[in-house]
Amino acid sequence: MTKPIVICHMLSALDGKISGDFFHSSLTSNASTEYGKIRNEYTADAWLFGTTTTKEFVNFKKPNLENHKMNNAFAEDFIAEHDAKLYFISVDTKGEIWWDSGCFKKKGRPDSHIIEVLLENTSSLYKSYLREKGVSYIIAGHNQLDCKLALDKLKQLFGIQKVLLCGGGLINWTFVSQGVVDELSLVLAPVIDGSSETPTLFERGIKLDTDGMDTSLIEFSLKSIRILQNSSIWLNYSIKN
Numbered sequence: 580m581t582k583p584i585v586i587c588h589m590l591s592a593l594d595g596k597i598s599g600d601f602f603h604s605s606l607t608s609n610a611s612t613e614y615g616k617i618r619n620e621y622t623a624d625a626w627l628f629g630t631t632t633t634k635e636f637v638n639f640k641k642p643n644l645e646n647h648k649m650n651n652a653f654a655e656d657f658i659a660e661h662d663a664k665l666y667f668i669s670v671d672t673k674g675e676i677w678w679d680s681g682c683f684k685k686k687g688r689p690d691s692h693i694i695e696v697l698l699e700n701t702s703s704l705y706k707s708y709l710r711e712k713g714v715s716y717i718i719a720g721h722n723q724l725d726c727k728l729a730l731d732k733l734k735q736l737f738g739i740q741k742v743l744l745c746g747g748g749l750i751n752w753t754f755v756s757q758g759v760v761d762e763l764s765l766v767l768a769p770v771i772d773g774s775s776e777t778p779t780l781f782e783r784g785i786k787l788d789t790d791g792m793d794t795s796l797i798e799f800s801l802k803s804i805r806i807l808q809n810s811s812i813w814l815n816y817s818i819k820n
Contacts, residue, residue, distance in 0.1 A: 582730035586621060587744040587751055588764040590614040591780050592771050597746055599777035601770040610768035610811040615687075617764060617813060623741040625666035625733065626691070629750030633669040633676050636685065640677035644704040654699060657706070659715040661737050663692035668733065668742070670696045670750055672724055674705030681713030694737065696729050698722060726757040748782030755781065756795045760818055763799060769810040 590611055592601040601607055628636075659681050667683040669676060674697065683691045695709055695716040709716050717736065719729035733739045744754055754760050765780070781797075799816040807813055 627668040665691040667691040
């Protein structure tokens with residue numbers, strides 16, 4: 580099964596930060612508006628986020644699993660909706676994210692059906708919880724995320740043709756290092772904050788749920804540059820690897 584097109588679409592400061600104090604600048608606000616316009620130009624049918632980024636969207640609420648029972652049947656993929664206009668995909672290998680329904684709603688964004696990307700060893704209690712909430716999920720690997728398998732399932736089971744990978748840095752690196760990202764779309768805000776504590780565009784660390792360090796080198800080839808309003812820049816790269 581051929582995977583969907585995957586475009587890593589990100590907004591960052593000039594020093595590569597993707598969160599932190601630089602977001603307080605009016606220049607970053609302007610760049611964010613341009614970022615949203617470009618996101619709409621891509622007309623993707625799914626946006627994909629890592630666990631920490633999704634937790635921020637739901638205000639770090641935790642799921643209540645007390646009333647759910649273990650069931651091996653929950654090891655299978657679960658499709659609550661397969662013909663949505665837009666999908667919100669969250670990688671959540673440990674089963675940590677709270678949902679109140681299968682629809683993600685956020686002001687300024689279209690409603691989207693939620694798909695969680697889990698592992699075989701993600702808690703069956705959590706899988707039962709997702710079924711009750713009407714949240715779809717797919718299984719992509721036993722104890723390590725298999726990005727290619729996840730993408731193949733997203734296309735086969737939900738008909739997804741184009742995915743925007745939107746952070747954070749660890750999930751960006753994981754997908755790029757596994758060779759499944761086709762393009763990098765980067766909007767640069769003309770701001771820096773110099774912080775050493777906030778995440779960057781790509782975070783190479785311990786792979787998701789493994790003990791080994793990922794030491795791959797990723798190279799890019801510039802496709803185009805667009806100068807945006809208020810000194811922001813849009814850089815568009817293909818990925819050599």
